[in-house]
Amino acid sequence: MVVTTIAVILAIPAFFVLSRAIAAWRQGYDWAEMDWDDKGYTSLKDFLRAADVGRRPVNVNEQSCVEYYLYREGMTVKIVCPRD
Template identity: 45%
Template sequence: MSKSGVAGWLLIAACFALMLYLSLRSVAALDKGYSWSDMDWNRDGNTSLSEFLSAGDVGMRQTKRYDRDCKEYFSYKDRLPIKTVCLD
């Protein structure tokens, strides 16, 4: 097999691996059940593809702040809060 043939197969394999990775990350994000507005981690008003894909690494716990019921989203890797949303 020529070098260009091997390079072509490597490119196809890399593309396949990337698509598989993105598919698995998407399933993990969708499995959380967060709404699009919930996944706006930086609170800029838009949920980017990066924020959507990172949703698989974010957990949610119920908290209370000033006698209000809140949802606190946190990172699984260090359990630090990402954002807190309190119901009115």
């Protein structure tokens, strides 16, 4: 009985993390692309956050760039422009 209760308690957060990981993976971002804070590497937190981040084209100073934004608030996470 105790083992079953512990298993159920642990299964709930495990299911949540697994579902977030699947949603993040399905976004189709490259691992380096998910460095949302431009710290030089992608952490597990960055990967899981990818589930909430969308991508859309924008123009910045007459240049075609990509804007990453939060689905819920629409706030810009980062803008990436091609380097010449």
